[in-house]
Amino acid sequence: MIEFKLPSLGADMDEGTLLEWKVDVGDTVKKGQVVAIVDTTKTAVDVESWQEGTVHRLIAEIGQKMPVGTVMALLLAAGETAPAGVDAGGTPRPASEAAPAVPAAAPAAAPAVVAAAPGRRMISPAARKHAEEKGVDLDSLTGTGPHGAVTLEDVERAAAPRPVPTVEKSAAEKAAVQQAARAADMRKTIAAAMSRSKREIPHYYVAEDIPLAKALTWLQAANAQRPMAERLLPAALLLKAVAMALKRFPELNGYWRQENGNAGFVPGAAINLGVAISLRQGGLIAPALLGADGKSLTQLMQELTDLVKRTRAGSLRSSEMSEATITVTNLGDQGSNSVFGVITPPQVALVGFGRIAERPWADNGGLKVLPVVTASLSADHRVSDGHRGALFLIELNELLQRPEELDK
Amino acid sequence: MTYSEIRAVALATLLSIAPEVEVDELRDDRTLRSQVDLDSMDWLNFLLGLHEKLKVEIPEADYAKLITLNDVVTYLQKKLGAA
Numbered sequence: 001m002i003e004f005k006l007p008s009l010g011a012d013m014d015e016g017t018l019l020e021w022k023v024d025v026g027d028t029v030k031k032g033q034v035v036a037i038v039d040t041t042k043t044a045v046d047v048e049s050w051q052e053g054t055v056h057r058l059i060a061e062i063g064q065k066m067p068v069g070t071v072m073a074l075l076l077a078a079g080e081t082a083p084a085g086v087d088a089g090g091t092p093r094p095a096s097e098a099a100p101a102v103p104a105a106a107p108a109a110a111p112a113v114v115a116a117a118p119g120r121r122m123i124s125p126a127a128r129k130h131a132e133e134k135g136v137d138l139d140s141l142t143g144t145g146p147h148g149a150v151t152l153e154d155v156e157r158a159a160a161p162r163p164v165p166t167v168e169k170s171a172a173e174k175a176a177v178q179q180a181a182r183a184a185d186m187r188k189t190i191a192a193a194m195s196r197s198k199r200e201i202p203h204y205y206v207a208e209d210i211p212l213a214k215a216l217t218w219l220q221a222a223n224a225q226r227p228m229a230e231r232l233l234p235a236a237l238l239l240k241a242v243a244m245a246l247k248r249f250p251e252l253n254g255y256w257r258q259e260n261g262n263a264g265f266v267p268g269a270a271i272n273l274g275v276a277i278s279l280r281q282g283g284l285i286a287p288a289l290l291g292a293d294g295k296s297l298t299q300l301m302q303e304l305t306d307l308v309k310r311t312r313a314g315s316l317r318s319s320e321m322s323e324a325t326i327t328v329t330n331l332g333d334q335g336s337n338s339v340f341g342v343i344t345p346p347q348v349a350l351v352g353f354g355r356i357a358e359r360p361w362a363d364n365g366g367l368k369v370l371p372v373v374t375a376s377l378s379a380d381h382r383v384s385d386g387h388r389g390a391l392f393l394i395e396l397n398e399l400l401q402r403p404e405e406l407d408k
Numbered sequence: 409m410t411y412s413e414i415r416a417v418a419l420a421t422l423l424s425i426a427p428e429v430e431v432d433e434l435r436d437d438r439t440l441r442s443q444v445d446l447d448s449m450d451w452l453n454f455l456l457g458l459h460e461k462l463k464v465e466i467p468e469a470d471y472a473k474l475i476t477l478n479d480v481v482t483y484l485q486k487k488l489g490a491a
Contacts, residue, residue, distance in 0.1 A: 220468060228465065229456060233449065334441060
């Protein structure tokens, strides 16, 4: 029996809500097939299965919120028949350690620090005592403390008298309230992930100003030959250059893992660039461009366009949410000169690009005005050193001076 | 097409990309991208949307001329008139 569990769709995800099943009992499931749509605090995600089988039972119910690792469905492997006693109804159960693990839909981005076992609530003694005094049901609370611990504040909030609405809200007002609540949830999620990053990862930062005259001249000539729908943005060149540079600096591409008391760096099996995409309602998501080093600029541009569109429409796939091996943030032409980002755990590096702008540039004793971008690297000092980080940026610079070679 | 018809198409295209925009508050003579939060991908999609709706080719070399909503509409009107 194969257990299909709610995967982690990023280090900042602790739970999800099932919005829709895309399969039914008796359906055959193939690897990579979308089997469910799950809402995280950031977006709705198409969750894929990484095992093949036949759906035996759908355990999770629509609208149900559950922690990462919860068994959502049971699949029968090829040739397997259902053992007795497993087809009864019931609610989703959190994964136990003894349960056979589904090769995670999210093997890459499982949190480096494992959260508290979903079945065991972490509740401070003060919170427990206060809950007893106020008659608050602890099982009904969502903890906001570390690893979902229920805090005194959570209990006080639940115990507080709720204002009675005097006027029925209009649909627009309700939608605005829902959107505000979602934005607040997303901000809380980002806050938790970024706080964890700054708490656990010893960041170091290096930066390099990169002249882009050659790259932009090449891009302009290339775009002049292309129909409008196929034109390239400078972002495509920057992303491809990052992917190519990472091939020589594998220590920046992967994860810091902490499991069973052992901690260390695990190189990424591929170069999957997490691209930070801002959402119009606020917040951001960094889904992955998978295997970016092996793609042409045209492919990268098409995939980037599609990724931005689907991110903002809320239709990302779980593999895109979980498999980024490094993040790239690009402030674009409306941004600041430079950005020094916070690493997304369990990744170990983040590359930032500021605004491409004309700046004075000293060269061979002369002064020119050139389009320049400041590239920065935020990296995990447990895995790499500033010297290697600086060499990475120099490699990036050199690649961008030969833009024609990036289009392969 | 008249100026106001082209302007309506431009605003509809803009709204499809940035639904939060309050079109009544937009000033035609001010930098569009300072009034609406459009990144380079949004801007490209805006121009692409205009191209698809009005069948007007917009060379990349002309992007720099398109600063305000008035610039965009006037540019498109000239292109449509010349077609």
